[in-house]
Amino acid sequence: PAVIHRADYRPPAWLVPDIALDFVLDLTETRVSATLDVERNPAAQDATAPLRLNGDGIVAGAVLVDGEPHNAWAMEGDDLVIDLPGSAHQVTIETTINPTANTQLSGLYASGGLLCTQCEAEGFRRITFFPDRPDVLSCYTVTLTADKAQFPVLLSNGNPVDSGEEDDGSHWAIWHDPWPKPSYLFALVAGDLVPTRDRFTTASGRAVDLAIWVRAGDETRTGHAMRSLIASMQWDEKVYGREYDLDLFNIVAVSDFNAGAMENKGLNIFNTRYILADPDTATDGDYDAVEGVVAHEYFHNWSGNRVTCRDWFQLSLKEGFTVLRDQQFSADRGSPPVKRIEDVRILRAAQFPEDSGPLAHPIRPDSYQEISNFYTATVYNKGAEVIRMMTVLAGPERFRAGTDLYFERHDGQAATCEDFVTAIEEGAQIDLAQFRRWYEQAGTPRVDVALSHDPVSGRVTLALKQTVPPTPGQSVKQPMVIPLRTALFDRQSGTHGGEHLIVLTQGQQQFTFEGHARPPVLSINRGFSAPVAIIAPQTVEDLVFLAAHDDDPFARYEAMQQLVVQHLVAAVEGRLDDDAREAGRKAIGGALAAILADAGLDDLMRGELVMLPGEAYLAEQLNPVDPARVHAEREALKAWLGRELAPAWTALHDRCAAVPFSLDAAARGARKLKTQALVYLAAADPQGTALRAKAQYDAADNMTDRQGALMVLCGLDCPQREEALDHFHARFADNRLVIDKWFSLQAGSLHPDALAHVQALAHHPDFTLTNPNRVRALYMAMAANPAAFHAADGAGYRTIADLILALDPINGNVAARFVAPLGRWRRVEPGRAALMRAELERIAAAPRLSRDVREQVSKSLE
Numbered sequence: 001p002a003v004i005h006r007a008d009y010r011p012p013a014w015l016v017p018d019i020a021l022d023f024v025l026d027l028t029e030t031r032v033s034a035t036l037d038v039e040r041n042p043a044a045q046d047a048t049a050p051l052r053l054n055g056d057g058i059v060a061g062a063v064l065v066d067g068e069p070h071n072a073w074a075m076e077g078d079d080l081v082i083d084l085p086g087s088a089h090q091v092t093i094e095t096t097i098n099p100t101a102n103t104q105l106s107g108l109y110a111s112g113g114l115l116c117t118q119c120e121a122e123g124f125r126r127i128t129f130f131p132d133r134p135d136v137l138s139c140y141t142v143t144l145t146a147d148k149a150q151f152p153v154l155l156s157n158g159n160p161v162d163s164g165e166e167d168d169g170s171h172w173a174i175w176h177d178p179w180p181k182p183s184y185l186f187a188l189v190a191g192d193l194v195p196t197r198d199r200f201t202t203a204s205g206r207a208v209d210l211a212i213w214v215r216a217g218d219e220t221r222t223g224h225a226m227r228s229l230i231a232s233m234q235w236d237e238k239v240y241g242r243e244y245d246l247d248l249f250n251i252v253a254v255s256d257f258n259a260g261a262m263e264n265k266g267l268n269i270f271n272t273r274y275i276l277a278d279p280d281t282a283t284d285g286d287y288d289a290v291e292g293v294v295a296h297e298y299f300h301n302w303s304g305n306r307v308t309c310r311d312w313f314q315l316s317l318k319e320g321f322t323v324l325r326d327q328q329f330s331a332d333r334g335s336p337p338v339k340r341i342e343d344v345r346i347l348r349a350a351q352f353p354e355d356s357g358p359l360a361h362p363i364r365p366d367s368y369q370e371i372s373n374f375y376t377a378t379v380y381n382k383g384a385e386v387i388r389m390m391t392v393l394a395g396p397e398r399f400r401a402g403t404d405l406y407f408e409r410h411d412g413q414a415a416t417c418e419d420f421v422t423a424i425e426e427g428a429q430i431d432l433a434q435f436r437r438w439y440e441q442a443g444t445p446r447v448d449v450a451l452s453h454d455p456v457s458g459r460v461t462l463a464l465k466q467t468v469p470p471t472p473g474q475s476v477k478q479p480m481v482i483p484l485r486t487a488l489f490d491r492q493s494g495t496h497g498g499e500h501l502i503v504l505t506q507g508q509q510q511f512t513f514e515g516h517a518r519p520p521v522l523s524i525n526r527g528f529s530a531p532v533a534i535i536a537p538q539t540v541e542d543l544v545f546l547a548a549h550d551d552d553p554f555a556r557y558e559a560m561q562q563l564v565v566q567h568l569v570a571a572v573e574g575r576l577d578d579d580a581r582e583a584g585r586k587a588i589g590g591a592l593a594a595i596l597a598d599a600g601l602d603d604l605m606r607g608e609l610v611m612l613p614g615e616a617y618l619a620e621q622l623n624p625v626d627p628a629r630v631h632a633e634r635e636a637l638k639a640w641l642g643r644e645l646a647p648a649w650t651a652l653h654d655r656c657a658a659v660p661f662s663l664d665a666a667a668r669g670a671r672k673l674k675t676q677a678l679v680y681l682a683a684a685d686p687q688g689t690a691l692r693a694k695a696q697y698d699a700a701d702n703m704t705d706r707q708g709a710l711m712v713l714c715g716l717d718c719p720q721r722e723e724a725l726d727h728f729h730a731r732f733a734d735n736r737l738v739i740d741k742w743f744s745l746q747a748g749s750l751h752p753d754a755l756a757h758v759q760a761l762a763h764h765p766d767f768t769l770t771n772p773n774r775v776r777a778l779y780m781a782m783a784a785n786p787a788a789f790h791a792a793d794g795a796g797y798r799t800i801a802d803l804i805l806a807l808d809p810i811n812g813n814v815a816a817r818f819v820a821p822l823g824r825w826r827r828v829e830p831g832r833a834a835l836m837r838a839e840l841e842r843i844a845a846a847p848r849l850s851r852d853v854r855e856q857v858s859k860s861l862e
């Protein structure tokens, strides 16, 4: 397979300053005429190279050069290579494509009678021949012609220029985008859509017309997305000094979409999942996701569009930075500590396993076979953590000076991660020389901490040792720069004398602190200031102390997590006798009881503190892991806590159930806790809790309560389970996003037959392999359900492998996402590891595989 290397980057031989695209749109036969103004790139290394235009599964009709038929061209694989006599020409190429046959959902495709595009990363070449690389920036003029009755709305990037109608029932619209952009940001949408409109006036007085386009009937559920968009526009002006730059901002929501959304210039295209929300159909989590994704795509207008990537190895330049920006925005809009905890939970559940598995890669990868496989938690979420560390090192004002310089210096350019780091370095006036290793080295660094105290001098010494584990292709690692916000608590007063920023730069390093009469309690990596694993000498008493007293909310959460992690890891490893198990449980129960009783906590935060660490994160602490033991021990602890604290959980549920619905933080906190209480109670008393959960379901006036109750019921073997599932399906039969929940809840449930339920649901009339949301709803939920996925006989692995093989010809991009769970076989106990590996080998032996799946499977077997 062809491997593309970052080191092989060469500037493009030809530039395309302008492109005119002419579409005659049709569901099965769309004609495309592309006219490219091409000119030799003075910066190219080869001044004689022919014009190479990428294609993928398309055929060139006529090829004209300067308006005349031209024969000096040839196909080299999928590429169209044209010999041109001079240094500037106009090249016209015609192609014909079938959007309905495009099940890959990359390029131009049909979704429920609409036509829409997805061009990142390499979809544009499935529409027309073009130098489909992000460092070729062009001004686009787009003419769309279509049947007016079938496609009454015709949208593309930029501003509308002209429109008209023909006698044959067709109509046309011309759009012009004044901002040069790479082909991956091109978009068009045609179809029967209705707008929700609003208006925003930028700080410098530009009036921007905002529209969110959805299918008729869905417009009642666009209000939250519109409010989120306006808040994002305001926030980016205030916090990063970034204004919007067109007169129009359009968002379109479609049901069939490979990812969450796409930041096409002036025409964002969204998965409906991240636009549509009302209390009856969307949970509080869905509301947050809509707000976060709308903001993310809007923020790309500067971090991604105005400054784009030179090549796809630089993906984290736009994605890491934009994730950081959307995280900061959501923190400002809600509760900063709760948002931080949620972000760290995602990082630990999704990114840490990447870093410790066969697909580990640096946030700026060195090579790839298929770039779609690199839209990962590493590039996105760890990328955000790396830039967040720059904010910790520089402080907010100086970091802002750095980003101002970055935007000013690189506006209109296709830039690199190195450009970003240099701009922050110069603008913020900090030295990031060694820090650059975060872009080069994969793997989650581990920091071992030893604390010693000298009672005579009152000196505390912290001895830190960092190790960056070997990862594929990187056996030897250099020390990283690791900023650790640290506090030393006096255990009598319960206070500390101020936070320290320890910056670990060497393999081993000591830090001393004076004035401690007693051995302090260590609070380290507060706020999760570095994306590392800390191994610290914290006793159960220390952790209980921090869980109750730490003034850093994240550290409080972390103490609670560590308390449980230490206990469960010891239990899974068989290191607990009955007394130790009882003592561990009592300590956890005591800490939990204190949290439940703490009047100083808001309920949203309380909801975080009472959450047990997930099985994926627990599995990361064990190598090899027996997933069945992790599951059993965690469930046993949950049941013990449910029993031990039953009166408190019941009282909590009653208190929270009395809080009326609203979207404010207090009511959301109550809803979160209500379901948490049910989770613990269900583990202790399934039958009694089935009644309570069903009562919550029946009384629910919002999706958060309804889904929470149904989630609990799904895990129980009780008559209420079927009743509620049937009721839910019947009530929301015409709402695809809610039916996705119905699939997910069953596939992710604690029910012992969850895997059999998934196998049956695959034959349900509502199930289809052609809709990525539906596929993810059923199978991602199952792959993330350890008891089902890791079924001892390998049936879970087989189910996922069967899915990959069936889905790959339909949508290789989505199919490839399911390889990673199987790819973790090396860290699983030998019996299951062999079964997982056998499934990977079965996939590898298939006669035809997409490049996407082939790359993931072969790397997982290496």
Ligand code: HT7
Pocket: 118, 120, 121, 258, 259, 260, 261, 262, 263, 296, 297, 300, 319, 372, 375, 813
């Ligand atoms: N920048 C967008 C990436 C994206 C994508 C990538 C691969 C295949 C399909 C895709 N759809 C959108 C989304 C974002 O990060 O904002």
Ligand code: ZN
Pocket: 296, 300, 318, 319, 322
């Ligand atoms: Zn993005």
